[in-house]
Amino acid sequence: MIGKGRAACILLVTLLLGGIAGAAEPEPQGAEGERLRTAKALFFDRKYAEAREAWREVLARAQGAQAATAAYWIARCSESLGQQERSFREYGEFLARNPADRTLAEQARTSRAGLAARLVKDGHAEYKAPLLDALEDPSRSVRYFAALQLAGLGECERVAPILRRIAMEEKDEDLVQRARLGLLRCDPDALDATPSRPRAPDEPSTRWLKVRIYERAHSRAKLSLNIPVALADLVFKSLPDDARKELRKKGYDSDNFWERLRRLPPAQILEIEGDEGERIQIWIE
Numbered sequence: 001m002i003g004k005g006r007a008a009c010i011l012l013v014t015l016l017l018g019g020i021a022g023a024a025e026p027e028p029q030g031a032e033g034e035r036l037r038t039a040k041a042l043f044f045d046r047k048y049a050e051a052r053e054a055w056r057e058v059l060a061r062a063q064g065a066q067a068a069t070a071a072y073w074i075a076r077c078s079e080s081l082g083q084q085e086r087s088f089r090e091y092g093e094f095l096a097r098n099p100a101d102r103t104l105a106e107q108a109r110t111s112r113a114g115l116a117a118r119l120v121k122d123g124h125a126e127y128k129a130p131l132l133d134a135l136e137d138p139s140r141s142v143r144y145f146a147a148l149q150l151a152g153l154g155e156c157e158r159v160a161p162i163l164r165r166i167a168m169e170e171k172d173e174d175l176v177q178r179a180r181l182g183l184l185r186c187d188p189d190a191l192d193a194t195p196s197r198p199r200a201p202d203e204p205s206t207r208w209l210k211v212r213i214y215e216r217a218h219s220r221a222k223l224s225l226n227i228p229v230a231l232a233d234l235v236f237k238s239l240p241d242d243a244r245k246e247l248r249k250k251g252y253d254s255d256n257f258w259e260r261l262r263r264l265p266p267a268q269i270l271e272i273e274g275d276e277g278e279r280i281q282i283w284i285e
Contacts, residue, residue, distance in 0.1 A: 052077035151182030
């Protein structure tokens with residue numbers, strides 16, 4: 001049990017969620033840096049309306065990569081507020097900036113596909129076209145995500161070949177099972193004829209870093225994250241020096257912390273408590 005305070009809890013989650021996207025770009029100093037830190041803190045405190053306005057202030061004064069990042073987070077805030085059509089448009093505005101950050105761009109295209117699927121389900125048939133366009137996305141993960149969304153909408157003819165390919169070729173067991181479920185919705189006979197790719201004897205199964213965040217006196221997590229261990233490893237390896245220094249100020253060595261997580265035996269949970277009663281549980285499966 002570790003009681004280092006709320007700031008450390010928020011910092012760890014911020015690093016897990018945004019470490020890759022922010023690792024390559026140094027954070028500005030002075031008033032500009034303070035605006036950026038405020039916008040980030042508001043988002044991770046789930047104050048999405050305030051965060052959106054804070055990111056708009058950042059965007060109004062930023063240029064280049066910093067402006068593109070702000071545009072992305074404005075769309076994320078709108079999505080978190082449930083403003084689906086506005087968020088869909090804002091992700092498009094972010095992508096129109098031709099962002100250099102490929103990770104953020106891929107996340108934005110994935111989010112647009114998810115938003116389009118929800119809007120179609122809500123009766124906005126015009127959003128099916130951009131969802132179908134996502135089947136031709138240069139990113140395989142975006143194509144696969146769009147195919148799974150379309151399977152849920154009954155668009156079987158276009159997506160069945162993609163789902164069969166996922167079930168037969170992919171290594172991620174969760175992705176394979178979702179593809180098989182999509183095939184089951186479309187055509188149970190097709191599922192029978194599409195066996196999953198057998199895993200090689202020496203091929204490790206996918207391991208996940210799992211994070212649950214609880215507010216004081218709540219038994220249900222307010223935030224749940226399941227992150228492939230390979231991705232979490234990349235996050236920690238990509239941390240810039242200032243982030244590592246900030247972790248050390250809060251009582252954590254980033255390298256030792258990640259090594260400790262990786263060595264946790266199955267079902268053992270690392271628990272972090274904040275001064276205000278919030279609780280973070282982290283474990284690997």
